[in-house]
Amino acid sequence: MVYLFEFRRYCQPLQLPLRTAHGVWAKREGLIIRLEDESGAVGYGEIAPIPWFGSETLAEAEEICRKFGDQVDDAVCDAVPPSFGCVRFALAAARSEKIADATVAKLRLPVAALLPAGREALTILSAKLEAGFLAFKWKVGVGQADDELGLLDDLLSRLPAHVKLRLDANGSWTRRQAQQWLERCADRPIELIEQPVAPTEEDTLLGLARDYPVTLALDESVVRLNEARRWQGLGWPGVFVIKPALVGPLSELAEWIITSKADVVISSAIESALARHAIFQLVLTQSLTSRALGFGIGEVFGQRTWDGAILGPLADGTLFTTHPGEALWNELS
Ligand code: MG
Numbered sequence: 001m002v003y004l005f006e007f008r009r010y011c012q013p014l015q016l017p018l019r020t021a022h023g024v025w026a027k028r029e030g031l032i033i034r035l036e037d038e039s040g041a042v043g044y045g046e047i048a049p050i051p052w053f054g055s056e057t058l059a060e061a062e063e064i065c066r067k068f069g070d071q072v073d074d075a076v077c078d079a080v081p082p083s084f085g086c087v088r089f090a091l092a093a094a095r096s097e098k099i100a101d102a103t104v105a106k107l108r109l110p111v112a113a114l115l116p117a118g119r120e121a122l123t124i125l126s127a128k129l130e131a132g133f134l135a136f137k138w139k140v141g142v143g144q145a146d147d148e149l150g151l152l153d154d155l156l157s158r159l160p161a162h163v164k165l166r167l168d169a170n171g172s173w174t175r176r177q178a179q180q181w182l183e184r185c186a187d188r189p190i191e192l193i194e195q196p197v198a199p200t201e202e203d204t205l206l207g208l209a210r211d212y213p214v215t216l217a218l219d220e221s222v223v224r225l226n227e228a229r230r231w232q233g234l235g236w237p238g239v240f241v242i243k244p245a246l247v248g249p250l251s252e253l254a255e256w257i258i259t260s261k262a263d264v265v266i267s268s269a270i271e272s273a274l275a276r277h278a279i280f281q282l283v284l285t286q287s288l289t290s291r292a293l294g295f296g297i298g299e300v301f302g303q304r305t306w307d308g309a310i311l312g313p314l315a316d317g318t319l320f321t322t323h324p325g326e327a328l329w330n331e332l333s
Pocket of ligand 1: 168170194195219220241
């Protein structure tokens, strides 16, 4: 199949800059691609890299798109190297998802609401509990450990018994700090802890997972599927946090989860409504996980076209009946 190919760059400020252990994130930059096949059917895809997380850079993605010219075929798309996970994700989405297709989603999944680092987490927790959220993720490793451990007690004391809390250290703890946290969390209702130490600390990660009862999840360690497969080979006993927008084609992701029975959290890469639409179309039609989706990031852009449907405590197909591709594309013209 031969497609007409076009791409447009976007840059959207985040309403509230996101504070993580990697620093402050204030704007989202990426590319929207448009493919039109010989029958005139159009598909859109989003390239939303996070280079500090391990994906290709936006410049690298843009260079590949420029090299494509104004036409691509399936062979060219399939030849994009695995290291370009974001480009491969977008090409696959644009090829498979035509805007006329309605989402046929049969599943409902809880959404984990993101709590900001620091004391502000307590305020947001109250509001989100009131809104009915059943799962939360709190960013840690940003402030002083003693302050954060105190806040953890405050957070847990306000959580109803049926509500789950996950922590995300973004790889910022030392081994010693991680041990301190894991001791404190051992008898607490913590669903899991994401990336306690840096991806390079492989022995530490495996040791911590073995030595403590708390479930650990790899996130920065598994930007792409080949890395997740390698960790499976090392005997990783925990969870894999997967950001589909960075990984590559959704069909490859689904196949890996189904064949390897990987325990996954499907998570946001702060993509726009376009990439999210494709991701939700997958996760709400195939039973890939029962864990809360890591998409409770709120309306990060403050614009309906870019944020898409407002996600509540439970995601289902009714949220995704309108395809956001054309509106976004036209906005960038
Ligand atoms: Mg994470």
